[in-house]
Amino acid sequence: MGVLDRFDLxxxxxxxxxxxxxxxxxxxxxxxxxxxxxxxxxxxGEPIEAIGEEIRATxxxxxxxxxxxxxxxxxxxxxxxxxxxxxxxxxxxxNNAGGGGAGRGKTLPELTDEDWHQGIDTNLTSAFYCARxxxxxxxxxxxxxxxxxxxxxxxxxxxxxxxxxxxxGGILQLTKALAITYAxxxxxxxxxxxxxxxxxxxxxxxxxxxxxLPAGRAGLPHEIGxxxxxxxxxxxxxxxxxxxxxxxxxxxxGVTPAGVVxxxxx
Amino acid sequence: MAHVFSxxxxxxxxxxxxxxxARALAVALAEAGANVSVTTTRDQRAEEVLANSIxxxxxxxxxxxxxxxxxxxxxxxxxxxxxxxxxxxVAPIDILxxxxxxxxxxxxxxxxxxxxxxEVDRNATTVFVACQAAGRRxxxxxxxxxxxxxxxxxxxxxxxxxxxxxxxxxxxxxxRTLGIEWGRGDAxxxxxxxxNALGLGFYDGVAGPQGDEQLHAILERYIPLRRLGQPxxxxxxxxxxxxxxxxxxxxxxxMVDGAIAxxx
Numbered sequence: 001m002g003v004l005d006r007f008d009l010x011x012x013x014x015x016x017x018x019x020x021x022x023x024x025x026x027x028x029x030x031x032x033x034x035x036x037x038x039x040x041x042x043x044x045g046e047p048i049e050a051i052g053e054e055i056r057a058t059x060x061x062x063x064x065x066x067x068x069x070x071x072x073x074x075x076x077x078x079x080x081x082x083x084x085x086x087x088x089x090x091x092x093x094x095n096n097a098g099g100g101g102a103g104r105g106k107t108l109p110e111l112t113d114e115d116w117h118q119g120i121d122t123n124l125t126s127a128f129y130c131a132r133x134x135x136x137x138x139x140x141x142x143x144x145x146x147x148x149x150x151x152x153x154x155x156x157x158x159x160x161x162x163x164x165x166x167x168x169g170g171i172l173q174l175t176k177a178l179a180i181t182y183a184x185x186x187x188x189x190x191x192x193x194x195x196x197x198x199x200x201x202x203x204x205x206x207x208x209x210x211x212x213l214p215a216g217r218a219g220l221p222h223e224i225g226x227x228x229x230x231x232x233x234x235x236x237x238x239x240x241x242x243x244x245x246x247x248x249x250x251x252x253x254g255v256t257p258a259g260v261v262x263x264x265x266x
Numbered sequence: 267m268a269h270v271f272s273x274x275x276x277x278x279x280x281x282x283x284x285x286x287x288a289r290a291l292a293v294a295l296a297e298a299g300a301n302v303s304v305t306t307t308r309d310q311r312a313e314e315v316l317a318n319s320i321x322x323x324x325x326x327x328x329x330x331x332x333x334x335x336x337x338x339x340x341x342x343x344x345x346x347x348x349x350x351x352x353x354x355x356v357a358p359i360d361i362l363x364x365x366x367x368x369x370x371x372x373x374x375x376x377x378x379x380x381x382x383x384x385e386v387d388r389n390a391t392t393v394f395v396a397c398q399a400a401g402r403r404x405x406x407x408x409x410x411x412x413x414x415x416x417x418x419x420x421x422x423x424x425x426x427x428x429x430x431x432x433x434x435x436x437x438x439x440x441x442r443t444l445g446i447e448w449g450r451g452d453a454x455x456x457x458x459x460x461x462n463a464l465g466l467g468f469y470d471g472v473a474g475p476q477g478d479e480q481l482h483a484i485l486e487r488y489i490p491l492r493r494l495g496q497p498x499x500x501x502x503x504x505x506x507x508x509x510x511x512x513x514x515x516x517x518x519x520x521m522v523d524g525a526i527a528x529x530x
């Protein structure tokens with residue numbers, strides 16, 4: 001079997017949270033493109049239906065789980081039960097749902113309990129709920145893959161930026177704990193750490209980012225889809241616990257991405 | 267539709283291609299469609315035989331073409347000459363995989379300055395020399411992929427591996443900085459030069475502490491996936507990093523280690 005044949009998910013089923021928009025939509029597309037059926041999870045129904053229509057048109061099955069709040073464990077458990085009942089199995093979980101909004105820019109005294117819980121629950125607790133809901137099924141089936149989504153912020157801090165980096169750092173640790181705990185059950189846990197991937201349709205934001213990012217440009221959402229395929233497929237069978245960064249050099253360059261170029265002497 | 271990770275039409279050079287791990291890397295690149303050339307680490311007859319046998323396996327696996335060059339990788343003139351000849355006789359080098367990877371296991375108090383220089387030379391200087399020679403051409407063309415192997419020992423202390431550890435940290439620092447130095451380009455031009463590291467845990471078929479039978483048994487229990495890595499385990503990762511799917515992956519370390527680095 002050639003190495004390219006290992007990037008294949010034919011006949012498998014993946015749950016992708018936050019599948020209706022942004023990077024989640026790209027993960028769903030790439031997994032489906034490799035033969036995987038998709039359970040698309042999202043708060044809003046409409047974007048989920050739209051990606052579902054696109055994926056069904058390629059011949060894959062798509063179970064629409066719009067209207068699901070992944071910060072509510074009862075809803076998560078019900079969603080996973082429905083996925084298993086309707087598609088028969090879950091091989092892959094992509095914990096992509098998240099958001100960066102709550103409380104950013106507020107000073108510590110200004111942050112409310114609600115800000116804190118919203119940020120942590122959306123980005124971190126949701127991944128815990130989803131992993132907990134699928135793991136017994138994966139153990140029974142003899143294996144699986146859990147792919148979490150962290151961020152370049154998982155490695156670095158920012159002024160008046162509390163919940164997002166804290167939750168994304170937590171995702172890195174959740175990944176390691178899952179990898180070590182379930183390695184013997186043939187479940188691999190990995191993490192995708194994206195840098196800046198502004199939504200399409202915001203050229204001003206992309207242009208501003210291009211000035212400060214080490215690659216001279218922001219990421220394009222479609223660039224990151226294949227990474228989920230690599231991590232979900234047998235091509236990465238010995239890869240577990242790792243966070244795989246796709247950020248155009250933001251984390252390696254640190255806080256001196258642009259303009260800080262020490263001059264050669266002499 | 268072309269496979270998202272296809273390397274068809276590209277020319278890959280694997281340096282130090284005389285180990286089982288390097289063989290697996292070369293064969294994977296060939297299977298993904300690249301023409302593969304290989305070099306030895308030292309200018310020796312035994313290495314020449316191995317390099318040619320790897321090239322033959324690439325040819326048998328995928329029918330791709332390429333050349334084997336016998337040279338001393340630490341000699342910048344020899345490397346420059348070999349890369350110049352390969353670009354003339356085969357094609358411009360799109361992908362450089364530096365696969366030299368040897369560990370001198372010795373207590374630090376017993377290591378001589380000569381041991382230190384040898385370790386740094388064969389594991390790090392060779393990588394710098396090849397990156398510079400191939401990278402100069404890639405930067406001029408505006409695209410290329412460089413992938414360097416880095417052991418988990420760059421970040422974890424293993425007794426008697428001080429020299430190897432230092433050499434691996436050197437390769438990682440080089441990798442990250444080259445990525446930032448060479449990766450900035452015209453925002454409209456997507457394929458660009460990327461420089462990344464493929465991180466290894468403990469593998470069969472690699473010289474180093476894992477060669478010790480007793481230690482091998484301990485590692486098998488300690489590695490969460492309960493086995494040492496096999497050369498085939500790096501194949502998907504090298505194809506991923508070499509492919510056009512990683513235009514936005516720069517200066518990164520992709521660990522393929524059976525989750526050993528996740529341990530406390």
